[in-house]
Structures are given as structure tokens and as C-alpha cells.
Amino acid sequence: MTQQIPGIHHVTAIASDPQRNVDFYTRVLGLRLVKLTVNFDDPGTYHTYFGDVTGGPGTAMTFFPWPGARRGRIGNGQVAATAFAVPVGSLGYWQQRLKELGVPTSQIESRFDAEVLPLADPDGLRLELVAGAPAPAATPWLSGGVPAEHAISGFHSVTIWAARLEPTAAILSQTLGVRPAGEAGSRTRFEMSGDRPGTIVDVLHRPGEPFGSGGAGTVHHVAYRTPTDDGQLAWLRTIAAAGYNVTPVQDRQYFHSIYFREPGGVLFEIATDTPGFTLDEPVEKLGTAIKLPPWFESQRAQIERILPKLTLPEVQSA
Numbered sequence: 054m055t056q057q058i059p060g061i062h063h064v065t066a067i068a069s070d071p072q073r074n075v076d077f078y079t080r081v082l083g084l085r086l087v088k089l090t091v092n093f094d095d096p097g098t099y100h101t102y103f104g105d106v107t108g109g110p111g112t113a114m115t116f117f118p119w120p121g122a123r124r125g126r127i128g129n130g131q132v133a134a135t136a137f138a139v140p141v142g143s144l145g146y147w148q149q150r151l152k153e154l155g156v157p158t159s160q161i162e163s164r165f166d167a168e169v170l171p172l173a174d175p176d177g178l179r180l181e182l183v184a185g186a187p188a189p190a191a192t193p194w195l196s197g198g199v200p201a202e203h204a205i206s207g208f209h210s211v212t213i214w215a216a217r218l219e220p221t222a223a224i225l226s227q228t229l230g231v232r233p234a235g236e237a238g239s240r241t242r243f244e245m246s247g248d249r250p251g252t253i254v255d256v257l258h259r260p261g262e263p264f265g266s267g268g269a270g271t272v273h274h275v276a277y278r279t280p281t282d283d284g285q286l287a288w289l290r291t292i293a294a295a296g297y298n299v300t301p302v303q304d305r306q307y308f309h310s311i312y313f314r315e316p317g318g319v320l321f322e323i324a325t326d327t328p329g330f331t332l333d334e335p336v337e338k339l340g341t342a343i344k345l346p347p348w349f350e351s352q353r354a355q356i357e358r359i360l361p362k363l364t365l366p367e368v369q370s371a
């Protein structure tokens with residue numbers, strides 16, 4: 054194994070109402086809206102990105118908010134839960150905060166050596182707050198009144214629901230170099246060793262359970278990191294050689310991407326760490342205006358007419 058995936062780059066999910074999406078992730082979870090752009094494959098709709106101060110790899114939760122989108126069903130063949138890291142001892146604060154804000158949560162549970170608070174976003178997307186060791190190298194944004202000592206520092210993990218464990222385990226460990234790191238009941242943990250948040254993939258083996266279907270409140274794909282374009286081309290060759298149907302490199306403006314479906318059904322992406330969200334606006338202005346890639350700029354007036362109006366969060370920290 055010459056190459057190893059160092060961590061999660063971003064997670065992209067489907068939402069319905071864009072305003073409710075922006076309000077929840079900024080005002081409730083306290084993340085920064087780091088980029089407001091359009092879905093490059095559907096430019097009459099938004100693509101929202103939330104993360105730390107720069108939306109660095111391992112912190113970026115992104116959405117396709119489609120107004121009126123019907124709800125999907127969470128099930129096998131999906132990333133069924135996305136977990137954010139919070140400091141040890143913060144779950145009591147979050148439990149109280151989420152209760153006051155009317156956000157549905159479940160009982161705190163223990164998972165490996167950490168405490169986990171499950172919650173749902175307004176579209177029913179399953180999220181988790183995991184209180185563990187501080188995540189490295191992220192600079193939490195402070196908004197929505199979340200104090201620094203409790204702020205989300207980036208991803209902790211994703212959990213894949215799998216009808217069969219072995220094929221998903223095999224692509225993670227044999228093809229992507231993500232090493233098995235323990236089992237607890239039907240949960241198998243895989244760990245990456247990068248220097249950014251989001252280094253864990255859990256696979257929950259759920260034989261005979263229904264498959265999910267896409268829609269609001271479900272994850273569309275999980276993207277893993279690769280530091281450079283050269284690294285990405287090496288991954289492209291490796292994944293194709295392993296027999297997977299992998300796309301050519303796509304220019305996503307803030308990173309470059311390849312996509313392939315793992316055997317259990319989850320859409321995987323490998324995205325470059327560069328150029329990042331400061332490509333077209335400075336750090337202090339991130340997320341304060343609708344940004345379009347150069348190839349859509351000539352259609353800006355038309356696109357802005359179609360996009361629903363959004364009230365953006367006020368800049369609260371830097």
C-alpha cells in the first residue's frame with residue numbers, strides 16, 4: 054500500500070428549504086457559512102458549505118438545498134450518520150442548547166471511548182456530536198452564541214450502513230488504505246491518520262435491513278481527502294485498476310474531484326485539499342455573497358433571478 058487516504062474532505066447531503074438549512078448550521082450548530090454557490094450540475098439551485106473559519110478539509114458539511122424536495126429514507130447503502138467533534142465535557146451544554154432550540158435529540162450513548170449525542174437537522178438528517186480528544190488543525194468559527202469551549206471543531210466520523218460488511222470493508226482497507234481499528238457489536242471502525250479532523254469511518258453491518266433512498270435528509274456522498282492533484286491522479290489509476298467505475302477529474306472550483314460508488318452503494322469522492330474556499334473571496338468575506346465559477350459568471354443575472362432569496366448570517370467572529 055503506497056497511498057493512504059488521510060481523512061474525510063467533506064460530506065454532502067440533500068436539504069429542502071435553503072433558508073432553514075443556512076439558519077440551522079450557522080445559528081444552531083455555530084458553523085460558518087464558508088461558501089454560497091450554485092449546484093454546478095443544476096445552477097438554478099444553491100450549494101451551501103459550512104465549516105470552520107476557512108472550511109478546511111475535514112470540516113466542510115455541504116448541501117444541495119432543493120426547495121420542496123421530498124424526504125429520502127435513511128437506510129443501507131448510505132452514509133447514515135455524520136458526526137462532528139466537540140470537546141470532552143461539552144455534550145451537556147449541547148443537550149441543553151438543542152432542547153432550548155427545539156432540535157430533536159436521542160439519549161447520549163457510549164461508542165468506543167467517546168460519548169455520542171445523536172440529533173436530527175430540520176430535514177431529518179442524522180447528525181451526531183462526539184465528545185472526544187480535540188480535533189487537530191481546525192479553527193472553529195464562533196457564531197450562534199456557541200462558546201469557544203464547546204464549539205464544533207470539524208468532523209469526527211461518518212457511519213455507513215451496509216447490508217454486507219466485507220465488500221465495503223475491503224474497498225476501505227485494501228483499496229483506500231483505511232485501516233480497521235476495532236469492532237463493537239455490529240460496528241466496525243476504520244481509521245485514517247491525517248492531520249485534520251474527520252479520520253474515522255464506521256461501517257454498521259445491517260443484514261436484511263432496507264436500503265435507503267435519496268432525498269432531503271439523506272447524505273448524497275462522502276468525499277475523502279487527497280493533498281494534491283498528482284495524488285488524485287494516482288488514486289484515479291488505483292481505483293480504476295481495482296475494477297471500480299471512476300469518473301474523470303471534475304473541476305469543482307474549490308477542489309478537484311473524482312467519484313466512484315463503493316460496492317455497498319455509497320457514493321465516494323476523492324477531493325483535493327487545494328485550492329480551497331479562499332480561491333475567490335478573502336477569509337473575512339467567505340460566504341457573504343453568491344459566488345459563481347467562471348463558466349457561469351456570464352449567466353449571473355439569470356441565475357440570481359431564479360435562486361430563492363436568502364438572508365445570510367451576520368459575520369460574528371473572525
Ligand code: ZN
Nearest residue numbers: 065274276322
Ligand atoms: Zn462532494
